[in-house]
Amino acid sequence: MMNTRVIDLPHHVGHQLTVRGWVTHFRSSGKIHFIVVRDGTGVVQCVYKHDQVQEPLATETAVTINGEVRKDVRSPLGVEIAVRHLEIIGESPDYPITPKEHGTDFLMAHRHLWVRSPRQSAILRIRAAIIRRARGFLDEHGFTVADPPIITPAAAEGSTTLFGIDYFGEPAFLSQSGQLYMEALAMALGKVYSFGPTFRAEKSKTRRHLTEFWMLEPEMAFVEFEESLRWQEQLLESIVSGALEDCAPDLLVLGRDLSPLERVKAPFPRITYDEALARLATLNLPVEWGEDLGAPHETALAEQFDRPVFVTHYPTALKAFYMQPDPHRPEVVLAADLLAPEGYGEIVGGSQRIHDPELLQQRLQQHRLPDVVYSWYLDLRRYGSVPHSGFGMGLERVVAWVAGLEHVRETTPFARTLNRVWP
RNA sequence: UCCUCGAUAGCUCAAUGGUAGAGCACCCGGCUGUUAACCGGGUGGUUGUAGGUUCGAGUCCUACUCGAGGAGCCA
Structure with missing residues (x-):
């Protein structure tokens, strides 16, 4: 199975494929989970339903995600991925940089x-x-x-x-x-x-x-x-x-x-x-x-x-x-x-x-x-x-x-x- | 080298000289369309260092350390 760059996903609507990258955000409302993945070319939201994910994915966890590319007007990219299979490649406990603000010294030190x-x-x-x-x-x-x-x-x-x-x-x-x-x-x-x-x-x-x-x-x-x-x-x-x-x-x-x-x-x-x-x-x-x-x-x-x-x-x-x-x-x-x-x-x-x-x-x-x-x-x-x-x-x-x-x-x-x- | 400002929880910041707090992160629980998601609960502190004033200092004073912005110099 080929790995696809996130930036190219809009050309693959309807296809089953694999992206590799890092989790930038994980959101969940109980039975439906949203995993935002970055691969260096772009960012895509992956939707994971039911209890396929047992626990939250920490920021910057490295993952391989396989699923179907679907058109979605709510996505800035125009598409999202319906996850069929997710594999954790590298865990990322306690990632120091949070979505909130940071000072210059802290950011330069990291x-x-x-x-x-x-x-x-x-x-x-x-x-x-x-x-x-x-x-x-x-x-x-x-x-x-x-x-x-x-x-x-x-x-x-x-x-x-x-x-x-x-x-x-x-x-x-x-x-x-x-x-x-x-x-x-x-x-x-x-x-x-x-x-x-x-x-x-x-x-x-x-x-x-x-x-x-x-x-x-x-x-x-x-x-x-x-x-x-x-x-x-x-x-x-x-x-x-x-x-x-x-x-x-x-x-x-x-x-x-x-x-x-x-x-x-x-x-x-x-x-x-x-x-x-x-x-x-x-x-x-x-x-x-x-x-x-x-x-x-x-x-x-x-x-x-x-x-x-x-x-x-x-x-x-x-x-x-x-x-x-x-x-x-x-x-x-x-x-x-x-x-x-x-x-x-x-x-x-x-x-x-x-x-x-x-x-x-x-x-x-x-x-x-x-x-x-x-x-x-x-x-x-x-x-x-x-x-x-x-x-x-x-x-x-x-x-x-x-x-x-x-x-x-x-x-x-x-x-x-x-x-x-x-x- | 000089001037100005700053240092409090992992991060961003509050706290009249009188019991150190919030949001985020993290942990536990809830939620079938979230977009810095949200809701409830919890863990977390030698307040940069050393001295001083005071009944009492995160707060006032002195020195030092570290950082930021600017000047000079340069791209």
């Missing part, structure tokens, strides 16, 4: 079980769809996936705090960005991207931060700043429309308002840092030229637009050493942050990279970064250097935005935050 809930499963499917669409878009547009090392000898930008490890007695670090390596790979393969975990040891405690998160980092040879922005907005448009196509039921489970997502079409608006300051001044959030924008500023700016907005041409002094100064205005760089609507903040950061060897060396010195460590990086400018650009997209922030979540910790199966490395 994350290994929490992922079974409909809401968490929906989020993980949306994450999967976003990954699939992002990779699909890049694969179809001539990018080659080429992943940089995770164990690295030094910081990419020298700014953020790294997790140190003992590499056979030598100090090494977990990567906080693969970008410098991606530049090397772009000179080999043209358009490349990496997709993998990234680590930041900063003591950030907000709904937008994880210490371990996944980043998509495309890097493109012969691509200048403007073209890079076009790649970014097309990628995001593709991701969001893909999620709407692939995950409509999951977004419904989450209660996501779809109208802001349906508006995510390229081109995205662009404002310069200077224009951002002018807008912020009218909002009573004044920022001195040369100061960085804080989270409240980003939220206020993003609220003025109905789709993601690029903020470009930041002061050179605020940004990383490798970013290309604007040739017409060297006090600003050809860099952009992409701010998501609805207060989700920066989801992409990118720039054109310096390709001139002298300028790069000079910038390294200004940032007091040792030439020795960056010698291989300088080689990229020594041998056939070309203009090139790239960007990094924070997967969890994009998932949180698309799914409409309060916190990024729900966007990854086992979130690593400042105060949690378990389970």
